[in-house]
Amino acid sequence: MGVFNEPVALLIADEQMPELSGSDLLRVSRELFPQAKRILLISYTDTHAAIHEINEGRIDYYIVKPWDPPEQCLYPALDDILTGWLITYDPSLTPLRVIDHRWSPKLYEIGRFLARNQVPYQWLDIENRPDALRLLEHLNLNQRKLPVVIFPDGSYLVNPELLQIADKLKLKTHAEKPFYDLIIVGSGPAGLAAAVYGASEGLSALLVEREAPGGQAGLSSRIENYLGFPTGLSGGELARRAVVQAERFGAEIVTPQKACRIKVNGQYRSVIMQDKSEVHCHTLLLACGVSYRQLDVPGISSLVGAGVYYGASVSEAILCKNEDVYIVGGANSAGQAAIYFSKYARSVTMLVRADSLAKDMSWYLINQINHTPNIIVKTNTRVVAVHGKHHLESITIVNDQSQEEQTLPATSLFIFIGAEPYTDWLKRTIKCDEKGFILTGPDLMSAEHHKPEHWQLERDPFYLETSVPGIFAAGDVRHGSIKRVAASVGEGSMAVLLIHRYLG
C-alpha cells in the first residue's frame, strides 16, 4: 500500500538519477511494495545492467529511452504490464474469500483451481484470523464445516466441488453446440495454439480442459526461453494471453470439464465428458500433455495436499511465507520453483538425486540458483520417508554417497520428479507406446513400412495423426515429442494444417 493506503501497481525508475540509480531504488522498493511491477528506464548502453536485474528477478521489464513513438514503444508495454498486475489484484472490497485451515487438502485444491483460473481470492486462516470466525458465526456455520467459499455477492458454498465453484464464477463448463469441426482435449500450449490457429482459419473449435488453461506451462513461475519474450513471462500470463487470443477468433473453451472417453462412428468422432455429456466433431486433437510422476515413499499418501505437493503454483508460494521449504527434483521445473519460492520462503532446500544440477537443468537457472543466498542444493540426496499426523512434520533423506540418513523437520515438500502421460482413458481406441505416449504418423508404421493395424485408408497416417484417421495428437502426450513450450505450440499449430488436409 502507498501513502494514501492505495495499492501500488507499477514503479518506473530511470537508471540515470543523480543520487541513486534506478535499479537500486527498485531493489529497495521491493520490501515496501512486493506485489508492484517494476520497470527500469535505460539508455541503450545500460541494456546489460537491465538484463542483469531481470535475471536476478528484481525488475519485470525495461524500456529504452527515448520511447518514440510512445504508441509503439511505451503504451503497449505499460498496458501489458498493468494488465498482468490487475489479474493478481482485485480492487473490490468484498473479493472471493476461502475460510479454512493451513493444512487442509481441500484449501490447496480450491486455491490452486482459483489461482490457475486467474481468479483473485483471499484465504482466511481459521486459526489466525478472528474475522474468519466472526464470518462463520454470521453465516450460522461452524468450524466443522470447512472450507467455506464466500463469493463477492455474499452467497457461499460449504465444502464445494470445483464444478460448483466454476458454475458460481460463471466459467463455461459445458459446450454450447452439439457439433464442432474440431474438438481439442487439453488447453496447454499445444491445445491453445491449435485453438488459435484452428479458429482463426474458420474451423468451429471447442477446447476441453479438466483443470485450467495453460497446462504444465501454467505452473511455471517464469518461462525464459520462449521466443519473443526476452524478459520471460509467467505461465499464467502466457495462458491468459493465449485464452484471449483463442476466444477473439471464436474458439470456445470449457473448463473444468474432463474428457473421459472417445467414440468413433464412421466419419464422426465424439467425446464423452465426466458429467456424461457428449459432444461430436469431424476431427479431434489430443493435446492432453503429461502429469507429475508420484513419489513412492512411506507415509506420503495421507499427506498430499497437507504439506506434500506435486508441482507448485503461485498460490502455494504465498502459503509458505517465511517457512523452510524442500523441493525434490533437479530439472528445470524444480529450479524455477526454487527461485520463485526463495522470494517468499525463509530457505529453500533442493533435494537432488544426481551428483550435480548440471545433469538436467539449463545453465541460466543454475546461475540464478547459485546467486540466490537462501537456496541450498543437496546433491546425491533422496527422500526416503515423510512423517506427520495431520500434516507434514518431518522428512527422512539419505545421501547416496555417504549413506548418511537424516530426519529433518519440514512443513512443505514440493515434488518435481518428471511426468508421465495419463492416457489410460483412450488406450482402447488409440495406439500408445509402452509408456502411454500416443503414437502418430511415421511411428505407427511397421519397420517394413506397413500401415497400422485396422487402418483402412489408402494413404499413410499424416505426421501428427494417430492410429484412428481424423484423430490427431500434439505436444508432450505424443511419443517422441520435445517437452518444451515452443515445441508444443509448434505441434498444435502444425496439427491444424494437417486437420485441414484431412477435412479436404
Ligand SMILES: Cc1cc2nc3c(=O)[nH]c(=O)nc-3n(C[C@H](O)[C@H](O)[C@H](O)COP(=O)(O)OP(=O)(O)OC[C@H]3O[C@@H](n4cnc5c(N)ncnc54)[C@H](O)[C@@H]3O)c2cc1C
Ligand atoms: C513447472 C514447469 C515449468 C516449465 N518451464 C518450462 C520453460 O521454462 N520452458 C519450456 O519450454 N518448457 C517448460 N516446461 C515444459 C512445458 O510446460 C511443457 O512442455 C508444455 O506445457 C507441454 O504442453 P502441452 O500442451 O503438450 O501439455 P500440457 O501443458 O501438459 O497441457 C495439457 C493439458 O491437458 C489437460 N488434460 C489432460 N487430460 C485431460 C482430459 N482427459 N480432459 C481435459 N483436459 C485434460 C491438462 O489439465 C492440461 O491442462 C515446464 C513445465 C513445468 C511443469
